[in-house]
Each structure stands twice: as C-alpha cells, then as structure tokens.
Amino acid sequence: MQRPSFTSFAALLALVISLANAFNQTGYAQGGPQTVGRAFTYQGRLDHNGAPANGAYDFEFALFDSGTGGNQLGATVALNGVNVVNGVFTVQLDFGNPFWQQQTYLEVRVRQSGGGSFTTLTPRQLLTAAPVASSLPGVYVDQASQFVGIGRSTRIVGREVFGINADFGADDVNYGGMYVNTVAARGLPFYGYATGGGFRAWTTYNSNPNNEVNPDLNNGAWELYTASATTSRPLLQVRPSSVAQPISANGLVKAGAFVNCSSSAPSISRSFVNIVPPSPAAPPAVTVTWSSTLDACVIDFGFDIDNRYYAATANAANPRVVVCAYASPTSLYCKRFRLDGTRENGPISVLIY
Incomplete structure (x- = not known):
C-alpha cells in the first residue's frame, strides 16, 4: 500500500503564537513571584492525500538557526497521538531554553499514529516576532540545571546559578554589571542572603545614615546586617571617610x-x-x-x-x-x-x- 503524502502540508502550515499561555502566576495571592513561561501554542493545518486530515498523528518539532541545513537548537519535542480535526491541530511547544534572541526556524515531521517513518515537511517555518516579545534578549535560562545567564550560557563554577558577562574589552574602563534602582530617592536597595529558606544577612546602601532632614544622598554608607543582630542597626557601616562597627563589636579602632x-x-x-x-x-x-x-x-x-x-x-x-x-x-x-x-x-x- 502506498504511504500517504504530506508534501502539501508545508504550504498550508500556519503559525499562531498565543500569549495567553506564555505567562503564568505562581501564588500571586500570597505575594509570590510572577514567572514567565517558555511554552507557546503552535497551530497548523495538515492535508492528507489532498484533503483535510482527520485522526491521530505523531509529530516531531525541532528548532534550527537556518531555513535549510544549519544547527539544531535544543532538543526535539515529540508529541504522539495528536488529534487532527478537519486538518487543524493545536499543540503546546516548550523547547526548554528560549532561543528567540536569534533567527529561529521550526522543522515539523509527521506520521500517522501507529508506527512507520516520519516525513519531514518543507520548508521550515520562520518563527515570527510574537514569541520574541515574551522573551528577554540576551538572557539564557536552563531550567533543568537551574542556571540563568545574562550575556553567557555557561557557568564559571559548577554551583553558579546566576551570572552576568559584560565584555567591554581589555582596555575599556567602563563598569560591567547591574544596578538595583529604587523609585524613591531615599529607598534602600539591598542584596539579601538566605539558606535553607531562612533569612541570614543582607547589605544595603543607606543614603541617609544620619537621619538628616536634608541629607546628601550621594554621601551615604554601605551597611551589613545579619539576622542574629540584636538591634536593627548594621553590624558594619562603610562611610566615605570611615569604616564603623557597633560599640560592642571587636576588630576595628572605635x-x-x-x-x-x-x-x-x-x-x-x-x-x-x-x-x-x-x-x-x-x-x-x-x-x-x-x-x-x-x-x-x-x-x-x-x-x-x-x-x-x-x-x-x-x-x-x-x-x-x-x-x-x-x-x-x-x-x-x-x-x-x-x-x-x-x-x-x-x-x-x-x-x-
């Protein structure tokens, strides 16, 4: 028996990116964080022997960096037993890492459920800007290994979970990194430390350590706090002209x-x-x-x-x-x-x- 032909499918594929499923809220009512999902909805049309297909079909989806040849990006997503009704099917695709920072093409392979070889449909489909709008350019996310990188995709050490790369060149004197900005001029941006789900310590820039009515906001102090402190005052305070400790602390000349x-x-x-x-x-x-x-x-x-x-x-x-x-x-x-x-x-x- 002659195998059905799927070559007509390529000309009829339609890519629809749905943002409704691209954003998920986790525990928002309890004040939890909002996370951005990586899955998107792909809707296509499949013709079987010149007529709209009906029934169960197996699909494979893969991302490439070129319309022909090129390199595959990430893993292949296999979905079996997809129900096709009057030629239309809808699937959720999640390739793990977001590759939307570059030109990305989707390759589709299909067969009738139950076995046999896959037919690769051509041409590959160029993903439009819609999924790019739900990603962050320059941000690499590896959910499986729990690593987030900005400007890089590899760890410096095995246990690194977040890293930034700022390549200004060997002779450039500009700073590379990130800022924590608060809306209020006297806000206290801070960096916190926790282990085992428990607060341990945090650092902050205090623009008004003297509690003045009209402080010089650029003449503040870096401060270090820990959960073991008996008061709300810092354990270490670095001012423009001094490094200070509480009266009872040892280590510095008071x-x-x-x-x-x-x-x-x-x-x-x-x-x-x-x-x-x-x-x-x-x-x-x-x-x-x-x-x-x-x-x-x-x-x-x-x-x-x-x-x-x-x-x-x-x-x-x-x-x-x-x-x-x-x-x-x-x-x-x-x-x-x-x-x-x-x-x-x-x-x-x-x-x-």
Whole structure:
C-alpha cells in the first residue's frame, strides 16, 4: 500500500503564537513571584492525500538557526497521538531554553499514529516576532540545571546559578554589571542572603545614615546586617571617610584623638569616632577639658567606652609616659609625665578599641 503524502502540508502550515499561555502566576495571592513561561501554542493545518486530515498523528518539532541545513537548537519535542480535526491541530511547544534572541526556524515531521517513518515537511517555518516579545534578549535560562545567564550560557563554577558577562574589552574602563534602582530617592536597595529558606544577612546602601532632614544622598554608607543582630542597626557601616562597627563589636579602632593635654588651654588637633550609633545619627565628636581636681585633661569620646580597650602614648622627641583612667562611662582623664615623675603639658595620642 502506498504511504500517504504530506508534501502539501508545508504550504498550508500556519503559525499562531498565543500569549495567553506564555505567562503564568505562581501564588500571586500570597505575594509570590510572577514567572514567565517558555511554552507557546503552535497551530497548523495538515492535508492528507489532498484533503483535510482527520485522526491521530505523531509529530516531531525541532528548532534550527537556518531555513535549510544549519544547527539544531535544543532538543526535539515529540508529541504522539495528536488529534487532527478537519486538518487543524493545536499543540503546546516548550523547547526548554528560549532561543528567540536569534533567527529561529521550526522543522515539523509527521506520521500517522501507529508506527512507520516520519516525513519531514518543507520548508521550515520562520518563527515570527510574537514569541520574541515574551522573551528577554540576551538572557539564557536552563531550567533543568537551574542556571540563568545574562550575556553567557555557561557557568564559571559548577554551583553558579546566576551570572552576568559584560565584555567591554581589555582596555575599556567602563563598569560591567547591574544596578538595583529604587523609585524613591531615599529607598534602600539591598542584596539579601538566605539558606535553607531562612533569612541570614543582607547589605544595603543607606543614603541617609544620619537621619538628616536634608541629607546628601550621594554621601551615604554601605551597611551589613545579619539576622542574629540584636538591634536593627548594621553590624558594619562603610562611610566615605570611615569604616564603623557597633560599640560592642571587636576588630576595628572605635575612636582616636591627638590632644594637646595642657592645663592652660587643652585642645584637639584631630580626632575621629568610627562607631555605628544606636540610632541613625552622625557619630559623636571628641571633646577635651581640663580638670583642676584631677590635674589632668579629660577626653570625652561621646560614647560608652567603659568596656573597651584603650592605648595612650606621648608625642615627644624624648621618652615620656602617659597614664589614663576612666573619668566617666564616656571619658578618660590622662596625664603626661617625664621619666622623673614630673607631670607636664604636651601632646598625647589616645586610641579606643
């Protein structure tokens, strides 16, 4: 018995891309994310021996980068037992990765259900711009291996799940990457970390760390937070001129002062305070006064230094000794001595750890 001919099918194929099934909502009522599907609807017409086909047919669909020859893109989609009514059939095609960034052609193969070889229909069908509208140019998605790439399709390391490639050339000084933008000028764009479904830490750029009425939004601070923090304040704060930690944290110098410890006119040549205040505010300033009762200069750092370490030295060409003690929870009183035990005026340096 002579096999039926499907050559007339090629001239009658019609491609209809349906966006109704291209977008799916996952748990939107619970505030979940919206995901973009990769499947699209393909509708075609099949003639059998010059008449509209009816019955069950097996189909194979494959994508190519050329109308003839070329390279196949992705895997072949096989659909068996497709019901054809009066020559019309409709199928859902999902090739996994979206190849819509390039010129894409669809090849169709068909046979009657029940066995036999497939007939490849010609010509291949050029996919129109409709599926391109539902994709993201330059974005590579591999659902099976859970990898998303922008500008590249391979991992750098095996466990990478998201990667960006920005090829500006070896001598180009432009930055490559991405930005997180908020609508509000004082918004807090952040990058979060979670493991096992639990929040762990996040970083943000805080454009107004001092909680000012009219802040300089370009003079903010990078901040690091963790879920174990006892307050809502950051564990690390990087300002344009300092790197700060909370008062109770270890690792960084909290404050320092270069002081002229003089009984007549004590003064501060320069100083700094690198702490994250308990509430959004600028770090306190260091002040110095003279105490006649203590016969010493009193250096107030403006925050609780009761449980912190400190070190004090004399700035002199000849050996000198500096002795300090706590004057209050926020201050030290310090005296400068010669080696014979005589107190003297002069510059000293004090660091709080």
